[in-house]
Amino acid sequence: MxxxxxxxxxxxxxxxRGTSHARVMIILAPNFEExxxxxxxxxxxxFEGLDQDGSTSEIHWIIFTxxxxxxxxxxxxxxxxxxxxxxxxLSGGQHRGRVAHKIIEYPIDPGRFLxxxxxxxxxxxxxDQLIVDYSAVPRNLLSALIEEVAASSSNRGRFPKxxxxxxxxxxxxxxxxxxxxxxxxxxxxHFSSLPLRSLLEERDHAEVVIFAAGTTHDAVAxxxxxxGNGMGNQIGIHLVNFxxxxxxxxxxLKLRNHYTILRDAPLxxxxxxxVFTVRHALAYMRxxxxxxxxxxxxxxxxxxxxxxxxxxxxxxxxxxxxxxxAEQHGTTSEVRADVLNSRGSQYLSPYSLGARDITVFxxxxxxxxxxxxxx
Amino acid sequence: xxxxxxxxxxxDYAAPYWDDLDIATLxxxxxxxxxxxxxxxxxxxxxxxxxxxxxxxxxxxxxxLDRAGPLPASWKHAxxxxxxxxxxxxxxxxxxxxxxxxxxxxxxxFGLEHIAARQTVLSRCxxxxxxxxxxxxxxxxxxxxxxxxxxxRQQRVDGVDKLADVLLDLLNPAKSDSARSMLATxxxxxxxxxxxxxxxxGHSVVSDLRRLILARGLAEQSGLSVPRIVVLCQVLTSRAExxxxxxxxxxxxxxxxxxxxxxxxxxxxxxxxxxxxxxxPSLRTSALExxxxxxxxxxxxxxxLDRMRxxxxxxxxxxxxxCGLTLVDHANCPTDSLPIFWYSSEPGAEIPYxxxxxxxxxxxxxxxxxxxxxKWTTIAERPEIIEALRR
Numbered sequence: 001m002x003x004x005x006x007x008x009x010x011x012x013x014x015x016x017r018g019t020s021h022a023r024v025m026i027i028l029a030p031n032f033e034e035x036x037x038x039x040x041x042x043x044x045x046x047f048e049g050l051d052q053d054g055s056t057s058e059i060h061w062i063i064f065t066x067x068x069x070x071x072x073x074x075x076x077x078x079x080x081x082x083x084x085x086x087x088x089x090l091s092g093g094q095h096r097g098r099v100a101h102k103i104i105e106y107p108i109d110p111g112r113f114l115x116x117x118x119x120x121x122x123x124x125x126x127x128d129q130l131i132v133d134y135s136a137v138p139r140n141l142l143s144a145l146i147e148e149v150a151a152s153s154s155n156r157g158r159f160p161k162x163x164x165x166x167x168x169x170x171x172x173x174x175x176x177x178x179x180x181x182x183x184x185x186x187x188x189x190h191f192s193s194l195p196l197r198s199l200l201e202e203r204d205h206a207e208v209v210i211f212a213a214g215t216t217h218d219a220v221a222x223x224x225x226x227x228g229n230g231m232g233n234q235i236g237i238h239l240v241n242f243x244x245x246x247x248x249x250x251x252x253l254k255l256r257n258h259y260t261i262l263r264d265a266p267l268x269x270x271x272x273x274x275v276f277t278v279r280h281a282l283a284y285m286r287x288x289x290x291x292x293x294x295x296x297x298x299x300x301x302x303x304x305x306x307x308x309x310x311x312x313x314x315x316x317x318x319x320x321x322x323x324x325x326a327e328q329h330g331t332t333s334e335v336r337a338d339v340l341n342s343r344g345s346q347y348l349s350p351y352s353l354g355a356r357d358i359t360v361f362x363x364x365x366x367x368x369x370x371x372x373x374x375x
Numbered sequence: 376x377x378x379x380x381x382x383x384x385x386x387d388y389a390a391p392y393w394d395d396l397d398i399a400t401l402x403x404x405x406x407x408x409x410x411x412x413x414x415x416x417x418x419x420x421x422x423x424x425x426x427x428x429x430x431x432x433x434x435x436x437x438x439x440l441d442r443a444g445p446l447p448a449s450w451k452h453a454x455x456x457x458x459x460x461x462x463x464x465x466x467x468x469x470x471x472x473x474x475x476x477x478x479x480x481x482x483x484x485f486g487l488e489h490i491a492a493r494q495t496v497l498s499r500c501x502x503x504x505x506x507x508x509x510x511x512x513x514x515x516x517x518x519x520x521x522x523x524x525x526x527x528r529q530q531r532v533d534g535v536d537k538l539a540d541v542l543l544d545l546l547n548p549a550k551s552d553s554a555r556s557m558l559a560t561x562x563x564x565x566x567x568x569x570x571x572x573x574x575x576x577g578h579s580v581v582s583d584l585r586r587l588i589l590a591r592g593l594a595e596q597s598g599l600s601v602p603r604i605v606v607l608c609q610v611l612t613s614r615a616e617x618x619x620x621x622x623x624x625x626x627x628x629x630x631x632x633x634x635x636x637x638x639x640x641x642x643x644x645x646x647x648x649x650x651x652x653x654x655x656p657s658l659r660t661s662a663l664e665x666x667x668x669x670x671x672x673x674x675x676x677x678x679x680l681d682r683m684r685x686x687x688x689x690x691x692x693x694x695x696x697x698c699g700l701t702l703v704d705h706a707n708c709p710t711d712s713l714p715i716f717w718y719s720s721e722p723g724a725e726i727p728y729x730x731x732x733x734x735x736x737x738x739x740x741x742x743x744x745x746x747x748x749x750k751w752t753t754i755a756e757r758p759e760i761i762e763a764l765r766r
Contacts, residue, residue: 005482005488006482243468243636243637245475245635245636245637245638246638248637248638248639248640248643249640249642249643249651252462255412256405256408256409256411256412257408259408259411259412259414259415260411260415262412262415262416263414263415263418266418266419272419272467273467273471274467274468274471274472275471275475276471276472276475276636276637277475277478277479279475279478279479279482279483280471280474280475280478283474283478283489
């Protein structure tokens, strides 16, 4: 049974130090955002002095650059500078391990993307610690990567067996006043590719969580899809506002953008709730999944759907919660679970400015009860 | 509207300052979405249960200002922009904040998954409240923690003032056994948790934390175990956080940590150079000038505010200790927010005014003595308390 929890950078160092000849694989994907190089800087600092500690770790860095098929654009120039900075930082200092850089044409089929990564991992019998900085990894590729890592943990994937996974996300310091990215296309389930209305078909009970941190259009579209569902008390709809403790100003801006839903949603029986940290969001989603599980245990045909709009760590948490739920109940037609997202996006500005804290998810492919304490 | 009204249609908006509103500034400052959000948040969680919509209350406050004297139109506009920048915290948000803080306590402090921790949290922690007001009860209810009123789990010592009483009882032969027993149960806990609803100036929480550290030090000197102190703040400002850091640095103590849910950095204070509440510099200047004028005309003549003014060390023009906040929660408006938000003149005042978020004061009158402070001074000066604890 897989399990996700909030970790920290120091525990990664302890893992490496505590493993004899630890094989460490780090995947970075710098793009045009300043924060996309932040994890690299922090990791270099984290690994300083590992050799002096008597650790005999073997560190492999994979840097991939997603490159559009069309003519180069201005954003490519900023991205190129960031990639060069990362590569130079890794090759400049003392022992940094092996560094591989790969340019990957984008958009790319997720299966091909995983194949490219698997090629770069070839020759490694196993990975003791995989570290993925997903700050600038597109959601569809990130989802595929997470699934592959889960499969590889049980020797079913293309990657070497992965023992521990840390997923890193560098939060932006702030966001420009210019227009943010726009999500494109219909909102559909990541696993099923079905819209919410179809997912609701033949369900006796449903729990739908919608994070209102993305575009108002997506949140409203999902609420519209739920209108007139005819499920009465057998549907729980949760509109969750992410009030980031570290950036209240940005969160309040998102809240303002959703002011109409905040008024209308309670009138439609929607619970309007607030979460303050990624840990809180993860717990909230798990609590909702538990409601669904209870309904499933009572013999009802259920749906758990999470619209994880907003910061990417919420999307990662949502995917893991859905996977946990599916693993718990098996893939029968009685239990349906999916993560809802838009099909694509377009950038209207560099999107974010600066970098601040890093959120770390630790992913384990074991039962939570067997895990070591958090601290 | 009466058709024969000489002011024409919509007399509510006949005052000249409504004509002068600059639409471009209004758009740049996102006035519309800010005011609409306020309206909508109050639909499900109205301020102090009022049935008067927030826009109506804001309009009324602007009208009071208009009648208060010949003010520049820019000041009245500034008042509108200040009101639009209200950070309104509905009840459900504050309950969810306790949930987030509980998760931080379980996973961040105990290293335990929160559902498993639920069974043991009361045997691990003693809960104190900063300004006791039933926070422990809400915290336990929101997080499904059972047994709050079981004496063997949680002694009835809900605040530092009560803790002072129990420590002083050690010196009273008639009460010392009972006090020792209560304190022994409390220091046997691995964590003392201080629940704080709002720490804005930082004054109150620092005072409580200083006293808890003193009490913990007495326990340590008595050879008893030393609980870790964790402060859980629903709302914290960067200023209050600096005060906490300064205290820990000053006392050079370990085993102190704090967690917050809603965090107001400097950008949320209208008086701070980094403020982003009002972007237009001239409008911001007008807002500050308005606050100063307001203090001179309403606050300084009002003797009911003497005690608060004294403790604040200023004329309260930007709220208690110059915090300059625009924070309001569903139950009350803190004094750390700008007084034009919460001030209400005395009935029959020559120049009346009522802010959109009239405050219910928890302390009225002019008492200056601080009984709790005196108790802690006594405790610090009586080393026999250590001996009494040791017995």
